[in-house]
Amino acid sequence: MKKKVLIAAIAAIFIGTYACKKEKDAVYNPTALTVEVPAFVKKYVGAMPSPPDNQLTAEGVALGRMLFYEKLLSNNRTISCASCHEQKNAFDDRRPFSKGTNGAEGNRNAMAIINAAWDKQFFWDGRRASLEGQAHDPVTNPIEMANNWTEVVSRLQSNMLYPTLFFKAFGTKTIDSNLAMKAIAQFERTLVSFDSRFDKYYHLGDTTVFTAQEKSGFNIFTGKGMCNNCHLMNTLLTDHEFKNNGLDAAPADAGLMKFTGIASDRGKFKVPTLRNIAMTAPYMHDSRFTTLEQVVNFYSTGIQQSSPNIDEHMPAFGNGLNLTSQEQSDLVVFLKTFTDQAFLKDPDFSDPH
Numbered sequence: 606m607k608k609k610v611l612i613a614a615i616a617a618i619f620i621g622t623y624a625c626k627k628e629k630d631a632v633y634n635p636t637a638l639t640v641e642v643p644a645f646v647k648k649y650v651g652a653m654p655s656p657p658d659n660q661l662t663a664e665g666v667a668l669g670r671m672l673f674y675e676k677l678l679s680n681n682r683t684i685s686c687a688s689c690h691e692q693k694n695a696f697d698d699r700r701p702f703s704k705g706t707n708g709a710e711g712n713r714n715a716m717a718i719i720n721a722a723w724d725k726q727f728f729w730d731g732r733r734a735s736l737e738g739q740a741h742d743p744v745t746n747p748i749e750m751a752n753n754w755t756e757v758v759s760r761l762q763s764n765m766l767y768p769t770l771f772f773k774a775f776g777t778k779t780i781d782s783n784l785a786m787k788a789i790a791q792f793e794r795t796l797v798s799f800d801s802r803f804d805k806y807y808h809l810g811d812t813t814v815f816t817a818q819e820k821s822g823f824n825i826f827t828g829k830g831m832c833n834n835c836h837l838m839n840t841l842l843t844d845h846e847f848k849n850n851g852l853d854a855a856p857a858d859a860g861l862m863k864f865t866g867i868a869s870d871r872g873k874f875k876v877p878t879l880r881n882i883a884m885t886a887p888y889m890h891d892s893r894f895t896t897l898e899q900v901v902n903f904y905s906t907g908i909q910q911s912s913p914n915i916d917e918h919m920p921a922f923g924n925g926l927n928l929t930s931q932e933q934s935d936l937v938v939f940l941k942t943f944t945d946q947a948f949l950k951d952p953d954f955s956d957p958h
C-alpha cells in the first residue's frame with residue numbers, strides 16, 4: 606500500500622518535470638499516507654504518531670526524501686543529511702566522528718534514524734523535541750552543513766524542481782524553511798524497521814528462526830543481563846529515556862545536563878535503539894567501542910559504579926555482569942538478530958536524485 610502511493614508520487618514528479626505546461630494548471634491535492642506497521646507494534650507502542658500540523662502525505666514524504674539527499678543544503682554543496690546518515694548503515698555514520706563540509710569533526714557519534722516517529726527527544730542530549738525542530742540544526746551547525754536557511758531557501762526557490770514539489774506537498778510554490786523541515790520530518794517518519802529475525806522469533810513466535818546460540822543470547826539479554834530494563838522489548842528496543850549506563854567515573858561530556866543545566870542529569874545520554882545495531886558501529890555517544898564484542902565486554906566487566914547519576918538498574922551488576930566468554934559471544938550473536946535487511950535495502954528510502 607505504502608509502496609504504491611510512493612511510486613505514484615515519484616511518477617508524478619517525473620510527469621511534473623517534463624510536462625511543464627500542464628504544471629500551470631496543477632491542483633493541490635495531496636494523498637494522505639499511512640505507514641503500515643505490524644500488529645505487534647500497534648499492540649505495544651500504538652500506530653505511528655503523526656503531528657496534527659504535519660500529517661504524512663505521499664507528496665510531503667517524496668519532497669522530504671529529495672531534501673534528505675539534497676547537497677544544496679550544505680554551504681559548498683558537498684554533503685546532504687544522507688552523507689552522515691546512510692541507508693546501508695541504518696541511517697547512521699560508520700565514522701567515529703562525522704565530517705562536516707569544512708572537514709571539521711564533532712565529538713559525538715552520529716545517530717541512527719530508525720522508528721524515530723515514536724520518539725520525543727532528539728540528539729544524545731535530547732535538546733530537540735521534534736523531528737521538525739531537529740531538522741533545522743544540521744544545516745546551520747558549523748561542523749556539519751555550515752550554511753544558513755535563508756541561503757538554502759533561495760537555492761531551492763531558484764531550482765527547477767523544488768517550487769513544484771513544495772506546491773504538491775503544501776499548496777504553495779513559495780518555499781520556506783519550516784515547510785522544508787516538515788517535509789524532511791515526514792520522510793524520516795517513514796523509516797520504520799520491524800522486520801528482523803528477532804521480530805520473527807519474539808514477536809511473531811516463530812521459534813525455528815533462532816539457532817541455539819541466539820536463543821542463549823536472548824536469554825541473557827532478557828535474563829541475567831537485564832538489558833531490556835532500558836533497551837525495552839516493546840518493539841522499539843529503547844525506552845527513549847536518558848540514562849547513565851556507567852561508562853565513566855568522570856564523564857567528559859555532560860550529556861543531558863548540557864541541555865537541562867541540572868546537575869543530576871550529568872552523564873546521562875539517550876538510550877539508543879538496538880535495532881540494526883550490527884550496522885551502526887562504532888558505539889556509544891563518543892564512539893569509544895568499535896565492535897559489539899567490546900560493548901558486551903564493557904557490560905561484563907567495565908561498569909564504573911562511581912559514575913555520577915548512574916542508573917538505578919546498574920548497581921545490581923557491580924563492575925559488570927561477569928559473563929563467561931561463551932555467554933559474551935552468545936549475547937553478541939543475539940544482538941545481530943536485530944538486523945532488518947528489508948529496511949537497509951528498501952528502495953523507498955534510497956537516494957531519489
Ligand code: HEC
Pocket residue numbers: 673678684685686687688689690703704705706711713714715716717718721726727728729730736739740743744748749750789875
Ligand atoms: C556532518 C554529519 C551530519 C549531517 C550532515 C547530518 N547529521 Fe544528523 N546527526 C549527526 C550527529 C553527529 C548527530 C548526533 C549529534 C549530537 O547528539 O550532538 C546527529 C543526530 C541526528 C538525529 C537525532 C537522532 C536521535 O535519535 O536523536 C536526527 C534525527 C538527525 N541527525 C537527522 C539529520 C537530518 C535530517 C540531517 C539533514 C538536514 C542531518 N541529520 C545531517 C551527524 C550529521
Ligand code: HEC
Pocket residue numbers: 826830831832833834835836847848849850852874875876877878879882885887888889890891900901904916917918919936
Ligand atoms: C541502565 C540502562 C541500560 C542498561 C541496563 C543497558 N543499557 Fe545499553 N545503553 C544504555 C545507554 C544510556 C546507552 C548510551 C550510552 C552512551 O552513549 O553514553 C547504551 C548503549 C548501548 C549500546 C551502543 C548503542 C549505540 O548506538 O552506540 C549497545 C550495543 C548496548 N547499549 C547494549 C546493551 C546490552 C547488550 C545490555 C545488557 C548487557 C545493555 N545495553 C544494558 C542504557 C542501558
